[in-house]
Amino acid sequence: MLVRSALTLLSVLAITGAAQAQDVAAGEKSFNKCRACHQVGETARNGVGPVLNGLFGRKAGTIEGFTYTDANKNSGITWDEATFADYIKDPRSKIPGTKMVFAGIKNEQEIKDLTAFLKQFKADGKK
Numbered sequence: 001m002l003v004r005s006a007l008t009l010l011s012v013l014a015i016t017g018a019a020q021a022q023d024v025a026a027g028e029k030s031f032n033k034c035r036a037c038h039q040v041g042e043t044a045r046n047g048v049g050p051v052l053n054g055l056f057g058r059k060a061g062t063i064e065g066f067t068y069t070d071a072n073k074n075s076g077i078t079w080d081e082a083t084f085a086d087y088i089k090d091p092r093s094k095i096p097g098t099k100m101v102f103a104g105i106k107n108e109q110e111i112k113d114l115t116a117f118l119k120q121f122k123a124d125g126k127k
Helices: 002-021 024-033 081-089 108-119
Strands: none
Touching: 024 108, 081 108
């Protein structure tokens, strides 16, 4: 009985932890901070910043039709969750010389949520 209770508790904690790990809806709300410069989805276009479709696994500075700084193109970064989390906290610290002017997102949970939202979009903008 004690073992079963412990396993049930661990299952509940694991599910709760997973729910807290990523919240796509919260990430979409957080993306409102990015919308002034970036777009996602099937109709996304480059604006002040590049399209963010298919961001994860992509080399920095490679979206066709967007004019990147040399700092961004030559950063050697391939976007993954850890690199994005580090970058979004302070873009100019991660890539000195980038033209991205953004105060950053410092809250770890908000970064995870934003990551979950962005990861939905494949390179073609489809979810």
